Amino acid sequence: MEKLPKPIKYPHLCRPKNQGLRIHIHGRGSISAAGQHPVAAWETYLSGQPTWKKTPDASLPVYPVEPDPNAPAYRYAAERKHGRTAMLAIMAAEQAVREAGWEDQDFAILVGCSRGPTGEWEKHFTEFSATGRLETRTSPSTTLGSIGFALGEYFGNRSLASSLSVTCSSGMHALLHGIALLEAGMADRVLVGGAEAPLTAFTLQQMQALRIYATRPAAGQHACTPLAKTPSGMVIGEGAAFLALSRLPRHLPSGPNLSNTLPSITGLGFSRESGKTATGISPEGDGLLAAMKMATDGRHLPDLIIAHAPGTPKGDAAEIRAVRKLWKNVPGDPALTSLKWATGHTFGASGPLALDAAISMMVHQKAIYLPYPNYMNTPWALGAVMVNATGFGGNAVSVRLEMKP
Numbered sequence: 001m002e003k004l005p006k007p008i009k010y011p012h013l014c015r016p017k018n019q020g021l022r023i024h025i026h027g028r029g030s031i032s033a034a035g036q037h038p039v040a041a042w043e044t045y046l047s048g049q050p051t052w053k054k055t056p057d058a059s060l061p062v063y064p065v066e067p068d069p070n071a072p073a074y075r076y077a078a079e080r081k082h083g084r085t086a087m088l089a090i091m092a093a094e095q096a097v098r099e100a101g102w103e104d105q106d107f108a109i110l111v112g113c114s115r116g117p118t119g120e121w122e123k124h125f126t127e128f129s130a131t132g133r134l135e136t137r138t139s140p141s142t143t144l145g146s147i148g149f150a151l152g153e154y155f156g157n158r159s160l161a162s163s164l165s166v167t168c169s170s171g172m173h174a175l176l177h178g179i180a181l182l183e184a185g186m187a188d189r190v191l192v193g194g195a196e197a198p199l200t201a202f203t204l205q206q207m208q209a210l211r212i213y214a215t216r217p218a219a220g221q222h223a224c225t226p227l228a229k230t231p232s233g234m235v236i237g238e239g240a241a242f243l244a245l246s247r248l249p250r251h252l253p254s255g256p257n258l259s260n261t262l263p264s265i266t267g268l269g270f271s272r273e274s275g276k277t278a279t280g281i282s283p284e285g286d287g288l289l290a291a292m293k294m295a296t297d298g299r300h301l302p303d304l305i306i307a308h309a310p311g312t313p314k315g316d317a318a319e320i321r322a323v324r325k326l327w328k329n330v331p332g333d334p335a336l337t338s339l340k341w342a343t344g345h346t347f348g349a350s351g352p353l354a355l356d357a358a359i360s361m362m363v364h365q366k367a368i369y370l371p372y373p374n375y376m377n378t379p380w381a382l383g384a385v386m387v388n389a390t391g392f393g394g395n396a397v398s399v400r401l402e403m404k405p
Helices: 038-047 072-079 084-100 118-131 145-155 170-183 201-209 286-296 313-326 347-364
Strands: 023-031 108-112 161-164 189-196 239-246 264-272 304-306 384-391 395-402
Touching: 023 038, 023 084, 023 347, 038 347, 072 084, 072 145, 084 108, 084 118, 084 145, 084 189, 084 239, 108 145, 108 170, 108 347, 118 201, 145 161, 145 189, 161 170, 170 189, 170 239, 170 264, 170 347, 170 384, 170 395, 189 347, 239 347, 264 286, 286 313, 286 384, 286 395, 304 347, 347 384, 347 395
Parallel strands: 108 161, 108 189, 304 384
Antiparallel strands: 023 239, 023 264, 189 239, 264 395, 384 395
């Protein structure tokens, strides 16, 4: 049998041009178990208090969102019978667009989601199994694309409105694609982020089948403990976060929760590995290491890394090994943290939620420490922060933020 030729590699096409990269963040929005918006989430992070709830049968911990039913975005989603994933996406995206002042502007939309509108899919499949019949709008409401379409409809934009899935790094891949549009001159403004509503019996059973789900802790204890000396296991949550991005700077008004500028994106890294594990992530975290090196691109290491760290023993250990390799021959230990103790693992929304937390830390110049025994070192300053995300298939993304005028 004739052997296939080896694929041609084009390094100049496979690496982002981080030299001189500066993508400006004009606005942000988020919703999660930590809070209905970035300010509320910041207060939760500062408090260090547990935010998890019990599933209806009280068997498992989860991190649900309790959205404000009076919020205009919530009412809009309810009136149009959008699923929960689209509803969370609209609520977070509306905050970012409003802060950016883009209400009357056109912009491209890219949203990442690991599971898609799984709640809608499961509801309609259950209906079909019982009756053999389906509602008219079953097909469009159960596609991954329905999330992007819902956002495009809400904002009335005429530019691209797209959804994509790369498992738990979906939201970060949406950011990569959005920045590619900006750098190629195919868009002047992009709204990028992730949304996820996976708190369904089917999804919970999938995580239990992987044997990585945490047990329910005692009241007052944290359910998910990423980077802990004894990791808890994964606990899933729901949420969404979005960033309004452009190559043009915008100065925001000063206020109690904002500086006059937000940090910029100055480095991107991505990689894929084929580790012989269920997740595709190698024990040494080789894909994450490659992504972090690409995002750093020969510059000084970040002051803080917000790890993907899902709270699983193997996943956390692989990332810690990768970070220590990045810090090889550098004095001192790396500063690592995670916010999944407050949000749970929100799959495709986890990367954007971590970026939102990173922005808050940089604006306030205050790192959020893990509220339980851990390996975290204390950063001296927060001039540069890197956020990691990885997922099934060994797909890893690292994004570097810098607080420069």
